[in-house]
Amino acid sequence: MEVNCMEEKILAAAKELFMQYGFDRVSTTQIAKKAGCNQALVHYYYRTKPKLFQKVLGMELQIMFEQLLDIPKGKETLEEKVERIIDIHFSFLEANPDFPLFIFGEMRDNTEAFIIFREEIKSYAGKFMSDLQMVIDQQEKECGVRMINAFDLIFNILSLNIFVFLFKPFVGTIWELEEDRTKEIMAERKRNIKEIVISSLRIA
Missing domain, CATH: 1.10.10.60 (Homeodomain-like)
Known part of the structure; x- marks a missing residue:
């Protein structure tokens, strides 16, 4: 113990x-x-320090990707799956709010940590993207959703989610908001992100 x-x-x-x-x-x-x-x-x-970092990173990413990898297997509509993807990634960022800035810094400096991060992501991302693309292709034929590449869909989600957390410190300090109000704004942003991404899948 x-x-x-x-x-x-x-x-x-x-x-x-x-x-x-x-x-x-x-x-x-x-x-x-x-x-x-x-x-x-x-x-x-x-x-070693790299092995320790790999353990830290692996634990965090494993929790998120275990949930994400289950999504394509479900019977939900593509819109429902997208909502779940946004929820899972948003929750990951809520639990690790410093993560985006950390990774951007490591990427800029091309450190060993970024190389470890890249390999960890690659170990999960290939299967997830492939399975998600199959869902998109199937529902495009059956449900008439807009044709989109899985990479573009995930890129949109990551961009919107990550920016919210990069901008969060400004929201709380510049407008001098209480923590409860900041949390409300974050929840509102998540709802807006879902609307934006799901709207992009619908054929007008």
Whole structure:
């Protein structure tokens, strides 16, 4: 029990520090200090900093993609599936609000962390996109939805969702809004995103 607890503390400390400072600016010494253990223990559990980062990232992405990969299998309409995709990704960002800025920074600097992130995404994305495209093609014939490439559909969703979280700090500070009001605005934005994306699928 204590072993699992310490492993979880190390993961939590690593996630917080990586998101705050970036992969290259965090050492295993800092992670150990924040987790309340020695550096040797960090290396004992996770070997290297890249492997530790991969574990942190993998845990977060696995939760999201396990839900996403189930969506094409369901019997819902394409519009209902799109709503679920938006909900799942939006919830991921709510749980990890610093993630977009972190990844953009790592991508800009082309760090080892971004390479790990890219490979993790590729391990899931191929099957998800392929399965989603099959759903789109089928419902285009049966339900008359607008023809769209799965990549374009997901690109639209990611762009709209991510921008909301990049802009969120301005919403709260510039307009001096209370936290409850900020949450209401975020919920409103999610509803608007669903309307925008679903409207793009309908043939006028």
